[in-house]
Amino acid sequence: MSTTYNEAATAAPLNSTARVATASIVGTAIEFYDFYIYATAAALVIGPVFFPQTSGTAQMLASFLTFGIAFIARPLGSALFGHFGDRIGRKSTLVASLLLMGVCTTLIGLLPGYDSIGAWAPILLCVLRFGQGLGLGGEWGGAALLATENAPKGKRAWFGMFPQLGPSIGFLAANGLFLILAISLNDEQFRSWGWRIPFILSAALVMVGLYARLKLHETPVFANAVAKEAPVKVPLVELFSQHWLPVLLGAASMAVCYALFYITTAFSLSYGVSTLGYSRETFLGLLCFAVLFMGLATPLAALASDRYGRKPVLIVGAVLAILSGFTMEPLLTHGSTWAVALFLALELFLMGVTFAPMGAMLPELFPTRVRYTGASAAYNLGGIVGASAAPFFATKLVAMGGLSYVGGYVSAAALLSLMAVLCLKETRDNDLNKVA
Template sequence: MTSVTPTVDRASLRRAFLASLSGTSLEWYDFAAYSVAAATVFGHQFFPAGDPLVSTMAAFSTYAVGYLSRPLGGFVFGRLGDVLGRKRVLVITLLLTGIATFLIGVLPTHSAIGGTAAVLLVLLRFAQGVGIGGEWGGAVLLSSEFGDPKKRGFWASAAQVGPPAGNLLANGVLALLALLLTEEQFDSWGWRVAFLLSAVLVAFGLWIRLKLEETPVFKRIAESGERPSAPISEVFKYERRALLAAIFVRVCPDVLYALFTVFVLTYMTQELGMSRSQGLTAVMIGSAGQLVLMPAFGALSDRMNRRKLYLFATIAAAIWPFVFFPLVSGRSFGLLLVGIVIALVIHAALYGPQAALITEQFTERLRYTGSSLAYTLAGVIGGAIAPLLFTSLLAGFDSWVALALYVVVTAVVSAVGIALAREARDETQVVVS
């Protein structure tokens, strides 16, 4: 039976939406800024060696650390979120990620403190990953648990807007720095500005989150005495199907995003001989569209069966690479733009409803833990290794067909997840004033 919780005012809903958006935007702002710095600066600044390629590869290894440490954050903060509450844990994760990012901006380089600089960079990157691992699950719940469960697709999409928002913001900052500074100035100190500016996002996120009350759902759980004492054990013992479903549905969208925002830049420059700026422009235009499309698809999933919408988008994701690669073979920027924009529309159709689809697999009292574990574990087997696998497949088969087939395999995995997934449970109705 559906009961009614105390009224939630629309101001609280808007604050919860912004609080969720700010945290995930910081995450992806950091990742975008870090990827550029790892490719251009960190190699010789923190890992100097005789071979520039070796230095760059060492710098990229710290990028991977940010993914590999995410599951630890999911385990630690997911558990705390179900025991202590959503708001309190999200303040901690935001501070952890933000402080680590800011400290990278003031970190002495190898020339100042020797090998200690590289060690500190890896430790700060590890801390970022831990904070991010606990951020997503709570950010989704923060916005969705203040809203009507019947509109969860829309409210939960706040956390999903973070990737395009963060990428656009980071690329905008880096483009402005490139315009204002010489190459020597950027290499010397300009790159630090991008990391130091993360403090603005942290301050805004803290201001919003500290003004919020705990979510109505967690309040009800706490008042009823149903808070779990060992949520991780309970998820693995009682909600294994939900966890597998939530992990599997994330794999294809992560790989699709890696293909059309990261690896596509390598493919178009090395295989097609096009300029990197053309690819970046296309990705930024597609990302700008996602700012609107993700909440729109989230809202659409509230009006139709969420699993069916996700399945249709998964099928589209499996088909589109077979259209995209022949489409761009003529090296036309216009066709490249169309191809990337459509790919990111498909991704938005998956990523927008994804937060709601994942969180509603778990019971309310285990939702932070289950969602965090699914997000972080899927990230390791999906997005973290996708660029490396795409590179290896292209080198090994010298054909885009191998890349497209890899996407098909991930689509099958996500389709299995959709089959395992349950429909949304009947939950407490939140009244909005």
């Protein structure tokens, strides 16, 4: 054990609650802003701009496939950034993941379309989309650890809620900006250059996130861990040799969160505009309204999971999500805007209920020496199951059997998560200072 590790550990100052909250929320808000503007663009313009040589349906399917590329990259990002997060610390790794995500997002906004550079356009788009996924793969796990490893006793879910609020804020910012553009620009202007503005603005937002994170100190839990022993050489190897079951169960427990969010947002937006006949601005406005319910559910579920435990909250949320799948067809085909708004609000409220406890539960599943890698791996592997091809499969399922099939997809993902949660032990009282 080197004196460098010991000195760093004993000298590590504590972060204030305000600083932890700000860095956690700002970082994940920016990351999900970056990620969701692609989901919105995929539903609206990516197909015509980068795949114009195909039919309208093929354009939409190709667009959603590029959307899924990032979810394939996310587990690789969790392994890459998790390795350094468990070896050199949470702070530096979080800064690097934010930079990668921001650079790739900005470059997508500057990337010429198929009409300008031909086949290179979709190829480079896929490369940058892969980079987005790598960055987000390392983002959430670090933000969750930053929050929970600074939390006082009995308040880990409340502190773990900070990064969970980020998606709601990022979603509102992304959707709000697209809504303004939809109102301000005509279709030709939006498809020509307007859709690029949210991507380019990411560069300014990343600077804000970097400022917040560079002010942080290393978490006391990580500092204590390196004071006891040197970090593990290859966290990923130890994780899957000794802790593979919590990774798989944690990933399966996340499936419902992803399915609720991306079916409700990316798929529903595309379906609402192309099939239900809503204008872009109207449906984006409905989504902005609905995400407020996700923001409301997040702190309520975090408080409940600190009081009653992670499992009871997640079980209730998963059961309600199973039932909610059966409401998709009747509400979206009801013919009234209030029914559509009700469905969107219901699904995103349940997203908040099932997502909030994850900020504490996934880090609690793993010892400190592999916690960054483990929490990130579980979180991002869940994305492959619940979200990577969700909009793509939903488009196929509608063609096969209508919206009831898509609702069945949501219910199936929720059932998978319910079974996984039932197999997990309650983690509320786990000791985060446990090294191995």
